[in-house]
Amino acid sequence: MSKIVLASGNAGKLREFSALFDTHFAEQNIELIPQTQLNVIEAEETGLSFVENAILKARNACAATGLPALADDSGLEVDALQGAPGIYSARYAAADDGFGQGDSANNAKLLAALKDVPEAQRTARFQCVLVYMRHAADPTPQVFQGSWEGRILTAPEGHDGFGYDPLFFVPGEGCASASLSKERKNQLSHRGQAIQQLLARWHV
Ligand SMILES: O=c1nc[nH]c2c1ncn2[C@H]1C[C@H](O)[C@@H](COP(=O)(O)OP(=O)(O)OP(=O)(O)O)O1
Numbered sequence: 001m002s003k004i005v006l007a008s009g010n011a012g013k014l015r016e017f018s019a020l021f022d023t024h025f026a027e028q029n030i031e032l033i034p035q036t037q038l039n040v041i042e043a044e045e046t047g048l049s050f051v052e053n054a055i056l057k058a059r060n061a062c063a064a065t066g067l068p069a070l071a072d073d074s075g076l077e078v079d080a081l082q083g084a085p086g087i088y089s090a091r092y093a094a095a096d097d098g099f100g101q102g103d104s105a106n107n108a109k110l111l112a113a114l115k116d117v118p119e120a121q122r123t124a125r126f127q128c129v130l131v132y133m134r135h136a137a138d139p140t141p142q143v144f145q146g147s148w149e150g151r152i153l154t155a156p157e158g159h160d161g162f163g164y165d166p167l168f169f170v171p172g173e174g175c176a177s178a179s180l181s182k183e184r185k186n187q188l189s190h191r192g193q194a195i196q197q198l199l200a201r202w203h204v
Pocket residue numbers: 007008009010013042045057072073074075076089090091106126161162163164165189191
């Protein structure tokens with residue numbers, strides 16, 4: 001059994017990864033272990049792009065465990081906010097702006113920022129960059145990307161998913177991404193696209 005560490009502390013991402021990886025990896029005798037189970041201390045996300053941050057996270061997990069690592073850096077780009085919160089999506093709301101921290105604070109801050117923006121101008125997309133590194137000094141990280149177009153709702157909807165899913169309206173489905181099953185979300189989403197590319201092309 002070979003082991004790969006998943007360099008993420010986000011339980012919502014883990015659920016989506018497991019849904020696509022478990023069968024595929026079982027066939028290849030690969031086990032994907034969340035970094036939290038291996039007591040990896042989270043990397044500081046000091047990069048200025050998704051790919052830089054994904055490399056920092058993967059490298060950090062490789063260095064801490066001696067295992068190959070897979071990292072996901074993702075976020076929401078809102079056109080009316082010139083691409084914000086972007087790479088800062090997880091840290092959008094903060095204690096000092098009165099919203100607090102975490103997913104519901106981020107959602108509240110986003111709704112407030114878009115308060116006067118009409119529906120046609122509420123276009124947005126999720127971005128996901130996945131990076132696979134064989135070891136901490138791997139000079140050729142493998143990179144896979146996906147993006148998913150939608151619109152920001154004016155109130156939260158749905159109870160599945162994580163992060164900004166309750167505010168992300170998926171036009172083709174007529175509902176928020178928080179109303180999709182994880183299987184359906186994986187068929188469409190930025191992360192699902194990147195994972196499917198990885199499964200088709202990567203070399204361990
Ligand atoms: O499918 C998604 N549905 C809803 N929201 C999402 C999604 N994908 C990313 N997002 C949001 C969540 C978080 O605000 C940010 C990711 O930040 P990001 O740093 O990559 O992840 P994280 O800090 O939660 O966990 P970790 O860095 O340990 O992987 O974008």
